[in-house]
Amino acid sequence: MSVLCRFFHGGLFHGRTPCLSVIGPRGVCCGVPRMDRTRRASTGLTSPVNLTYDVFDGKGTETPLVFLHGLFGSKSNFHSIAKSLVQRTGRKVLTVDARNHGNSPHSTVLTYEAMTNDLQHLLGQLHIGKCVLIGHSMGGKVAMVTALQQPSLVERLVVVDISPAQTTARTNFQAYIQAMKEVKIASDIPRSTARRLAEDQLRELVKERSVRQFLLTNLVEQNGHYAWRVNLEAIANHLEHIMSFPSFNTTYEGPTLFLGGSSSAYISSEDYPEIQRLFPAADIQYIPDASHWIHADKPLDFISSIISFLQS
Structure with a gap:
């Protein structure tokens, strides 16, 4: 294969x-x-x-x-x-x-x-x-x-x-977006450290560990800087549509x-x-x-x- x-x-x-x-x-x-x-x-x-x-x-x-x-x-x-x-x-x-x-x-x-x-x-x-x-x-x-x-x-x-x-009431995606937007990570640190720091910052708004781990699959390194590969702005602007x-x-x-x-x-x-x-x-x-x-x-x-x- x-x-x-x-x-x-x-x-x-x-x-x-x-x-x-x-x-x-x-x-x-x-x-x-x-x-x-x-x-x-x-x-x-x-x-x-x-x-x-x-x-x-x-x-x-x-x-x-x-x-x-x-x-x-x-x-x-x-x-x-x-x-x-x-x-x-x-x-x-x-x-x-x-x-x-x-x-x-x-x-x-x-x-x-x-x-x-x-x-x-x-x-x-x-x-x-x-x-x-x-x-x-x-x-x-x-x-x-x-x-x-x-x-x-x-x-x-x-x-x-x-x-x-309509699925809006079943998962608090708005909280996930807010939590991801608030994550701040220093440049030029090991990926494992960056991931641990990001999870620590997500924990307050994203209580379930499995969900945090899922969201962290989107954390990527770009020229020494860490960022989310998903387009958070577009998701936030269309969340009501996505839920409908x-x-x-x-x-x-x-x-x-x-x-x-x-x-x-x-x-x-x-x-x-x-x-x-x-x-x-x-x-x-x-x-x-x-x-x-x-x-x-x-x-x-x-x-x-x-x-x-x-x-x-």
Whole structure:
């Protein structure tokens, strides 16, 4: 199994409208037209950014799996999961950094429309005309929006511990942002020291050690100075939007799995009617003793649930 890291600079579609396409085993290209400039302008969409991603190459020819991380996350959150799924299914697996996260470019805009547009742009560049889309938290909402907007792109959908509902009251992300903004670290000190100092400063507003450790994955060194790689300003300015979900009258009819943690409140029975309205083929399951970060708490159960869903 080989792992490839890629960053697209575009330039693959000179002189024609890009399309989302896949070259099948018999050389057949099935295209889905991309949104033209007039429509993009009329809907207020900004141009897509070129997302960074990792590819875990499988030898199989089945539809690839594409993983989308949550708020403050990155593509590396799913690396161990991706490696295991390649070994157990033979499928190619992609893990993707959202805009303003990981190594993807920063932008002043952080909306689900923009993030969905970024993803569709990436899939078009990679000639992936159909995928199994797996998204956690914020990434789960991007996955849902993509499936509802472009159902032909999504063969199957897995939404991890999130629902198409308002989620503001369930996690104090505003406190996390404030705590991260207040962190001050001296230059030219060892990374281990910088990380320890940053955690000490986060502790007052971020009580859970696991959450502090998760946030600290974003602490990076740049020319001797330490900084957060996530775009805190963009996240803060769009937090209300991120916590909400766009309104849809369309449905996604494909096989769908909502996978929640039994110790998490992000998928509640109050959400079931809206889930069934938008995703009529949805199955809702919970992994015992798992929090919001199911894939970190119970990776083996998480992988087994994904494989069972792929085989159903």
